[in-house]
Amino acid sequence: MKNKLLLIALAISLFTNAQNTINQVFILNEGYFDYTANQLISPATLGSYNPTSQVYSVVDTLDGARFASDMIIDNNHLYVAADNKLYKYDKNNYSLLASQQIDGIRNLAVWNDKIIVTRGDYDNVTFAPILFNAYLQVYNTSDLGLHTEIDTVSGPKWSTQNVIVEGDNAYIAVNNAYEWGNYKGIVGILDLNNFSYGNEIDLGINGTNPDNMLFLNGFIYTVNNKDFSGSSVSKIDLSNNQLSSTVDIALANTGCGTSSLKDDKLIYQISQETTLNEFDINLMNNIGPLNNYNQNYYCLSQNPVNGNLYSSNTDFASYGKVYIYDTNNVEISNFEVGISPGTIRFDVVSSAGINETTDEISFYPNPSNKQLNLSSEFNGTIEVINLLGKKIMTMDAKNITEINISNLKNGKYMLKFIKENQLNSFKSFVKF
Numbered sequence: 001m002k003n004k005l006l007l008i009a010l011a012i013s014l015f016t017n018a019q020n021t022i023n024q025v026f027i028l029n030e031g032y033f034d035y036t037a038n039q040l041i042s043p044a045t046l047g048s049y050n051p052t053s054q055v056y057s058v059v060d061t062l063d064g065a066r067f068a069s070d071m072i073i074d075n076n077h078l079y080v081a082a083d084n085k086l087y088k089y090d091k092n093n094y095s096l097l098a099s100q101q102i103d104g105i106r107n108l109a110v111w112n113d114k115i116i117v118t119r120g121d122y123d124n125v126t127f128a129p130i131l132f133n134a135y136l137q138v139y140n141t142s143d144l145g146l147h148t149e150i151d152t153v154s155g156p157k158w159s160t161q162n163v164i165v166e167g168d169n170a171y172i173a174v175n176n177a178y179e180w181g182n183y184k185g186i187v188g189i190l191d192l193n194n195f196s197y198g199n200e201i202d203l204g205i206n207g208t209n210p211d212n213m214l215f216l217n218g219f220i221y222t223v224n225n226k227d228f229s230g231s232s233v234s235k236i237d238l239s240n241n242q243l244s245s246t247v248d249i250a251l252a253n254t255g256c257g258t259s260s261l262k263d264d265k266l267i268y269q270i271s272q273e274t275t276l277n278e279f280d281i282n283l284m285n286n287i288g289p290l291n292n293y294n295q296n297y298y299c300l301s302q303n304p305v306n307g308n309l310y311s312s313n314t315d316f317a318s319y320g321k322v323y324i325y326d327t328n329n330v331e332i333s334n335f336e337v338g339i340s341p342g343t344i345r346f347d348v349v350s351s352a353g354i355n356e357t358t359d360e361i362s363f364y365p366n367p368s369n370k371q372l373n374l375s376s377e378f379n380g381t382i383e384v385i386n387l388l389g390k391k392i393m394t395m396d397a398k399n400i401t402e403i404n405i406s407n408l409k410n411g412k413y414m415l416k417f418i419k420e421n422q423l424n425s426f427k428s429f430v431k432f
Contacts, residue, residue, distance in 0.1 A: 023349040025049040029338030033066035044068035045338040056335045059094040071343045074110040081105045100144035109163040115139045120159025122178045129178035135160045155197040162213035167376040168192045173210040183209035207234040207246045212259045218364030225253040247284045260300035292329045301344040312341035367430035372403040380419035
């Protein structure tokens with residue numbers, strides 16, 4: 001009886017997200033490099049913000065780095081891309097564990113024990129694009145050693161930027177952003193089982209120059225800056241890896257990286273403006289401006305636990321600041337950071353001692369009335385549990401791609417992922 005009551009309590013805790021908390025918020029500040037004088041004025045810095053104490057501190061200075069471009073958290077490690085280097089940190093004590101020289105490094109994604117790295121750069125004298133023999137590389141997480149690279153014969157032929165891993169595929173934004181006037185609009189697909197680059201999804205003439213790429217419920221959305229005279233949103237259906245639609249959103253470009261998901265909506269800002277706009281990604285149309293946002297933002301990122309929106313502001317030369325807005329779009333706090341805070345990442349930990357489900361274990365659609373499609377392989381057992389903690393279904397997850405839920409009653413359930421010698425992971429879904 002005690003075990004049953006414990007399971008019920010655990011289920012209720014999981015459904016209310018009580019097991020997840022934000023341990024810290026990492027801020028990657030890009031610093032300030034004067035390209036006119038070819039002089040580093042302020043190097044990139046890595047900072048940590050404690051949302052409980054509301055204290056921000058610099059945990060490392062990336063000496064010599066002209067800028068920083070991306071940062072990701074994977075288990076107990078933090079990976080940073082800055083200038084021409086990849087850094088690996090212990091996320092808890094901030095010690096630098098390894099680094100690797102990677103010319104033109106831009107964005108990062110982790111799959112199992114590998115890091116996918118996109119590349120693109122220009123020289124800072126004539127600002128001409130630097131040509132690489134490979135715009136896509138894969139490194140080992142253990143020592144940051146090169147595992148393989150996909151050259152321009154078999155891989156992307158132009159500079160790459162954003163990367164999203166879903167299942168055993170990595171989706172790569174190919175924008176050729178460093179060759180003025182010759183932008184591309186392509187999302188390439190890298191098969192992570194054999195690291196072969198196969199299909200490319202053409203975003204069309206209105207989808208050139210994808211600046212950001214986002215994932216939700218089986219779809220990838222790209223925010224495109226075209227030739228900087230306008231902007232658009234493209235929607236890709238991952239069930240068939242086909243372009244669904246591209247919709248113009250403005251007659252001006254969006255700010256660099258100033259777009260994000262906020263719940264089930266896309267929010268974005270037009271360059272140089274101080275209003276924040278909302279876009280319905282299901283209907284693919286503009287909703288309008290959000291109230292209370294009145295800054296020229298540089299980075300937007302939603303807290304995955306409580307829904308608060310973190311947004312940064314900077315003059316790119318002397319200061320950086322992060323504003324926090326609650327779910328009602330009311331500013332509740334702000335704090336000073338380094339120059340050009342361009343990436344914000346949330347360190348999600350489990351207060352119940354249960355692993356947070358990673359992107360490795362994902363499914364769609366959610367809610368669903370018939371089936372859940374697994375976006376990735378899971379070599380273990382999956383259980384379906386109701387709100388009372390009762391096990392409804394059990395299945396061996398090996399070699400299955402979908403879960404039939406058509407016979408379940410409408411309501412909220414939990415998927416329990418069980419793997420030998422690992423803590424169990426949980427994720428909720430709704431049957432309607």
